[in-house]
Amino acid sequence: MNFRIVLCALRNCTITQCGLIKNDWTDVTLGGVKLISSTVDHLRAKSLHIYDTALTGAIFFEATMNGSTWHAVSGRHCQFFRCELTESVWRSVSLPHASFKGAQLRHASFTECCMLGTDFSNIAAHHAVFYGSDISGSNFSHADLTNCTFTKNCADGVRVHGAMVGQLNHDATWRNVIPTDERLLASERFDPTR
16 A cells, blocks of 8 residues: 655554555654554655654664654664665664664764664664664674764674774773674774773
8 A cells, every 4th residue: 555644743643563565754743653563664754753652563674764853762673674764863762672784874873772682784874873872782793884983882792793894983881892803803993891
């Protein structure tokens, strides 16, 4: 089912086991919404704002949500598989065990987020910023983290095998980082004593 939503505010509702496929959303706000075990496939969104929303088990597949804002969003096991999330803003988000595998997160920012055990493998995240977030146990294997900034994060047990780091900036707590690439082991950017 294809449809187009323009200038819409959807608040305080529950969407369960719904398939939203090949839709266009423009100037859409989701507030207080529960998106449970639903799939959003090939969405094209402009000016998408999501706040106070639960996304438990939600799947976003190859959705284009560049410049979207996500505030006080929570949920477990959400998937943003191969999504376009360039310049997206994530603030006070709690998405433990989410998957951003293969997502485009260029110039995205994650501020004061709980992203425990999140799969960031194969992402393109040039110039992304992680600030004051808990990314412990997350997987950044084969991610492009060129010019990313990690500041005041907890990053215990993060996996970075095969990641491209370029000019990575950080002052995160890098304990028990698991870099298996010898270039990363030699890099001060992944000093486990910091």
